[in-house]
Amino acid sequence: MADNELQLDHDVLRLERPGKGGRDLRAWDAADEQLIEAVRERWPGADARRPRVAIMDDSFGALTLGLADIAPMSLADSALCQVGVSRNAALNGLPAPSIHSWLSPPAGLFDAVVLKIPRHLDYLEYLLRWANDHLAPDGVVIAGGMIKHLPDRCVDVFTRLMGNNEPRPARRKARVIVAPRGTAGLADWCRQWRGYTLDDVSGAVEALPAVFSRDQLDQGTRVFLPSVREVLASLPSGAQVLDLGCGNGVLGLTALLTRDDCTVTFADVSSQALASAKRNAETRGVAGRARFEHGDGVPRDGRFDLILCNPPFHEGGTVGDHIALRMFRQSAAALAPAGRLLVVGNRHLGYHVKLKRWFGSVQQQAADPKFVVFACRVSR
Numbered sequence: 001m002a003d004n005e006l007q008l009d010h011d012v013l014r015l016e017r018p019g020k021g022g023r024d025l026r027a028w029d030a031a032d033e034q035l036i037e038a039v040r041e042r043w044p045g046a047d048a049r050r051p052r053v054a055i056m057d058d059s060f061g062a063l064t065l066g067l068a069d070i071a072p073m074s075l076a077d078s079a080l081c082q083v084g085v086s087r088n089a090a091l092n093g094l095p096a097p098s099i100h101s102w103l104s105p106p107a108g109l110f111d112a113v114v115l116k117i118p119r120h121l122d123y124l125e126y127l128l129r130w131a132n133d134h135l136a137p138d139g140v141v142i143a144g145g146m147i148k149h150l151p152d153r154c155v156d157v158f159t160r161l162m163g164n165n166e167p168r169p170a171r172r173k174a175r176v177i178v179a180p181r182g183t184a185g186l187a188d189w190c191r192q193w194r195g196y197t198l199d200d201v202s203g204a205v206e207a208l209p210a211v212f213s214r215d216q217l218d219q220g221t222r223v224f225l226p227s228v229r230e231v232l233a234s235l236p237s238g239a240q241v242l243d244l245g246c247g248n249g250v251l252g253l254t255a256l257l258t259r260d261d262c263t264v265t266f267a268d269v270s271s272q273a274l275a276s277a278k279r280n281a282e283t284r285g286v287a288g289r290a291r292f293e294h295g296d297g298v299p300r301d302g303r304f305d306l307i308l309c310n311p312p313f314h315e316g317g318t319v320g321d322h323i324a325l326r327m328f329r330q331s332a333a334a335l336a337p338a339g340r341l342l343v344v345g346n347r348h349l350g351y352h353v354k355l356k357r358w359f360g361s362v363q364q365q366a367a368d369p370k371f372v373v374f375a376c377r378v379s380r
Helices: 029-041 062-066 080-093 121-134 154-161 219-233 250-258 273-285 322-334 349-358
Strands: 005-007 010-013 051-054 073-075 110-116 135-146 172-181 194-198 201-207 240-244 263-268 291-294 305-308 336-346 361-369 373-377
Touching: 010 029, 010 062, 010 263, 029 062, 029 110, 029 135, 029 172, 051 121, 062 073, 062 080, 062 110, 110 121, 110 250, 121 135, 121 154, 154 172, 201 250, 201 273, 219 305, 219 336, 219 361, 240 250, 240 322, 250 273, 250 305, 263 273, 273 291, 305 322, 322 336, 322 349, 322 373, 336 349, 349 361
Parallel strands: 051 073, 051 110, 110 135, 240 263, 240 305, 263 291, 305 336
Antiparallel strands: 005 010, 135 172, 194 201, 336 373, 361 373
């Protein structure tokens, strides 16, 4: 059997990873297979009633397409999930299902919530509490992951939040847990929103659990902010600003609070990031000059006088600069004639060399021992 073929009971599912890696990295793992098995065992094909199932963060569609006959709802934080699932649906001659995000999650009640256990405990707690709010009274969470990727103390989270957990024997370095609905929901969780304060941004800048550095200002942004404020002061009246990979929105929020004549687009692949940025803008009464774009990279319909970017250097378990390079290329095409990209990155990544592929002018604006800020213009 080919490396991109997942054997199901009576069928074969072709699955590929879009983007970097492509066919070199398999688009499913043993945990996906065992989660599908667990759902099939609980609701055999002969069962007259089709269960209502929600699937969480199914990156490339193994779960959504492997259980397509029961028409599950699929919900994901990342906009890339729609890309991966749609591509693999087409490979198998299946209609592309719509993937919900945290901006518009599906309504319960579900017989089962099926999820890959995330690496971060706070996000796992968010998922389990959401499941408790949206499961039928006799509903269950069916969760699994590769043992090497499971976070420390994840079993403690299941024990604290769910009913009597039923861990299945580990097989092929993967583990599945079946957990009846618990009573702890999102409304009574004090850690659902976490944040920090800045001197010139009144109140806390808050974020949901899937958002990078939600508890404290990361060092890269700390180095970045003085340059952001300096460049904002020189923008033309009515400037269009893009906060690319916005996270909690602290950069775009700084722009809106510094210049009352600019408009800011907040863009992020994470729907929890967009929800967080929107909440922060609404709290300060500046959401009327903002728009929020859930997607991978630069919005296609914009021309920006300033793009602010603190790019990630990892995607799931894959580390590298491929995300940043895509952001740089897209930014060069989306700048207004006199527009600038302002970017911060780890010094060791050597962005000053890579940025010159697309920008005629790359100037260092600030630095500390770990991070460097560059201002970039396109030669036209």
